[in-house]
Amino acid sequence: MEHKMQHIRNFSILAHIDHGKSTLADRLLQYTKSVTEREYHDLMLDDMELERERGITIKSHAILMDYLHENQKYYLNLIDTPGHVDFSYEVSRSIAACEGALLVVDAVQGVQAQTISNVYLAIDHDLEIIPVLNKVDLEAANKEVVKDQIVELIGCDHDDIIEASGKTGLGVQNILDAIIEKIPPPVGDEQAPLQAMIFDSVFNSYRGIEAYFRVFNGTIHKGDHVQFVNTGKDYHADDIGVLRLQKESRKELNAGDVGYIISGIKASYEVKVGDTITHFDRPCEKAVSGFEDVKPMVFAGIYPVNSDDYEELRVSLEKLQLNDASLTFEPENSMALGFGFRCGFLGLLHMEIIQERLDREYDMNVITTVPNVSYVVETTDGEEVEVHNPSGLPEEKRIEIIKEPYINAQIITHADFIGSIMTLCLEKRGTLKNQVFQPNNRVEVTFEMPLAEIVFDFYDKLKSLSKGYASFDYFQTGYKEAKLVRLDILINGNMVDALSTLIHRDHAYDFGKRTCEKLKDLIPRQQFDIAIQAAIGGKIIARETVKALRKDVTAKCYGGDVTRKRKLLEKQKKGKKKMRQVGNVEVPQSAFMAVFRMD
Numbered sequence: 105m106e107h108k109m110q111h112i113r114n115f116s117i118l119a120h121i122d123h124g125k126s127t128l129a130d131r132l133l134q135y136t137k138s139v140t141e142r143e144y145h146d147l148m149l150d151d152m153e154l155e156r157e158r159g160i161t162i163k164s165h166a167i168l169m170d171y172l173h174e175n176q177k178y179y180l181n182l183i184d185t186p187g188h189v190d191f192s193y194e195v196s197r198s199i200a201a202c203e204g205a206l207l208v209v210d211a212v213q214g215v216q217a218q219t220i221s222n223v224y225l226a227i228d229h230d231l232e233i234i235p236v237l238n239k240v241d242l243e244a245a246n247k248e249v250v251k252d253q254i255v256e257l258i259g260c261d262h263d264d265i266i267e268a269s270g271k272t273g274l275g276v277q278n279i280l281d282a283i284i285e286k287i288p289p290p291v292g293d294e295q296a297p298l299q300a301m302i303f304d305s306v307f308n309s310y311r312g313i314e315a316y317f318r319v320f321n322g323t324i325h326k327g328d329h330v331q332f333v334n335t336g337k338d339y340h341a342d343d344i345g346v347l348r349l350q351k352e353s354r355k356e357l358n359a360g361d362v363g364y365i366i367s368g369i370k371a372s373y374e375v376k377v378g379d380t381i382t383h384f385d386r387p388c389e390k391a392v393s394g395f396e397d398v399k400p401m402v403f404a405g406i407y408p409v410n411s412d413d414y415e416e417l418r419v420s421l422e423k424l425q426l427n428d429a430s431l432t433f434e435p436e437n438s439m440a441l442g443f444g445f446r447c448g449f450l451g452l453l454h455m456e457i458i459q460e461r462l463d464r465e466y467d468m469n470v471i472t473t474v475p476n477v478s479y480v481v482e483t484t485d486g487e488e489v490e491v492h493n494p495s496g497l498p499e500e501k502r503i504e505i506i507k508e509p510y511i512n513a514q515i516i517t518h519a520d521f522i523g524s525i526m527t528l529c530l531e532k533r534g535t536l537k538n539q540v541f542q543p544n545n546r547v548e549v550t551f552e553m554p555l556a557e558i559v560f561d562f563y564d565k566l567k568s569l570s571k572g573y574a575s576f577d578y579f580q581t582g583y584k585e586a587k588l589v590r591l592d593i594l595i596n597g598n599m600v601d602a603l604s605t606l607i608h609r610d611h612a613y614d615f616g617k618r619t620c621e622k623l624k625d626l627i628p629r630q631q632f633d634i635a636i637q638a639a640i641g642g643k644i645i646a647r648e649t650v651k652a653l654r655k656d657v658t659a660k661c662y663g664g665d666v667t668r669k670r671k672l673l674e675k676q677k678k679g680k681k682k683m684r685q686v687g688n689v690e691v692p693q694s695a696f697m698a699v700f701r702m703d
Contacts, residue, residue, distance in 0.1 A: 299320045319358065414442075480583050
């Protein structure tokens with residue numbers, strides 16, 4: 105296949121959730137005949153069962169389309185991206201591999217928070233942006249107002265905005281022509297040493313790991329001896345090719361191409377997203393820069409329900425990490441739950457998706473502990489410790505200050521809901537930074553608030569208060585000092601480490617009391633009294649008691665002196681006391697789950 109670089113276009117699609125980018129991608133595939141009638145089904149690029157079920161894109165997907173424009177064949181590489189804030193890492197990887205982007209905005213809902221942050225990502229990488237107004241066929245479409253918003257956001261002309269409809273296929277040809285006319289072809293030198301960047305990878309149980317990459321300079325041939333710069337390992341390229349609907353082998357790929365490489369790699373840690381591929385005997389001078397390591401925001405422990413499955417869980421997490429580079433994990437153990445992993449996620453939706461994927465794709469039955477964020481502790485010796493887990497906190501007398509991560513939250517909503525949203529943010533210890541009224545009765549508010557407050561149920565509450573209209577986007581700003589305490593739960597005097605939490609001092613009493621009440625209902629009664637206590641350091645702040653089951657020992661005394669009854673009861677009391685000293689309490693699985701789902 106002989107083609108010059110000026111006939112290639114690499115682009116991605118950016119949009120907020122539900123603005124119709126996956127449907128638009130379907131139309132592009134059909135229009136360029138990249139998919140036959142027989143193969144076609146809705147949402148071609150969302151191939152994960154979970155994606156179809158929830159109607160969200162979780163993974164970026166790459167696909168090559170051919171398009172004839174003015175009797176010249178062009179090769180278009182489309183990289184479809186997710187829209188949810190938890191997957192913005194996927195978006196940053198796709199952007200690093202492209203020269204242009206389609207910005208899709210829903211004509212009914214207008215510009216939303218995630219649209220804005222994705223646009224900034226694209227502008228930072230100097231991408232050419234083509235604005236597309238989607239869903240113009242709907243009666244509720246508010247074309248002129250939304251066009252004004254787009255013009256304000258990216259500063260284009262009114263006439264540059266392409267009206268389209270993913271459902272009816274209106275405007276698809278205009279979009280394709282605009283891609284060819286406006287997006288610059290890739291720039292690169294085919295004679296230079298090979299320099300290609302990995303932007304995704306998947307595990308194939310027959311052929312090892314398939315890495316997807318974009319060539320910036322040089323040429324790669326089938327069978328070449330290649331080296332991965334960051335890991336320093338070298339391989340032979342057993343198979344290379346382009347990503348059509350199915351993979352298509354090629355003899356060579358040149359600068360500007362997007363493709364895959366299979367070289368029989370078995371161990372998942374050898375392929376890192378963002379790594380550079382080069383030739384072993386003629387390496388490139390420096391690795392491709394493009395995007396940074398991901399920073400997890402939320403941490404939680406994942407433990408196998410059956411402790412024998414620990415090894416299997418590790419293998420499953422490694423395979424999952426290949427496909428989702430933003431997942432991080434390290435081993436940890438807990439007295440209550442045995443061996444497991446401390447995992448880092450980008451947000452709560454991300455955590456939920458990982459849990460679902462473990463269950464579906466790898467058949468792993470797991471328990472997830474209370475999600476929390478990472479804190480920085482300054483000790484009295486003046487050193488800084490990063491703490492992901494409440495049980496890793498230094499003892500109280502060594503702590504000078506605890507700092508927690510803060511974020512800037514941007515919320516765009518309808519003016520009617522602004523009061524209740526303000527109240528929600530202030531309850532969550534937020535401070536109002538900025539408030540901008542926009543045309544069409546919309547308001548953009550910016551709050552600074554602790555990340556820990558968002559982790560539980562902020563997003564759900566925001567959606568229900570605004571009847572689904574508020575859109576929310578955030579980025580981390582740094583750490584600030586906080587009045588945090590460690591709340592421990594003691595059962596029968598023993599601490600249960602899986603239930604410890606770091607919590608703001610003002611919320612601690614309330615949370616401790618609710619936890620004790622919840623556990624009281626869930627722990628089965630024993631032959632002795634069980635004390636459930638919530639403690640901060642050495643101070644008990646709440647207590648509930650699970651009453652003992654007891655036999656009526658005085659039943660055989662009828663009449664007679666009361667001292668006879670007393671004697672029997674005393675004897676029983678001694679026995680119960682002895683039992684409590686040797687007895688230990690198993691906390692059932694359901695109790696953990698219920699406490700974690702407290703709210």
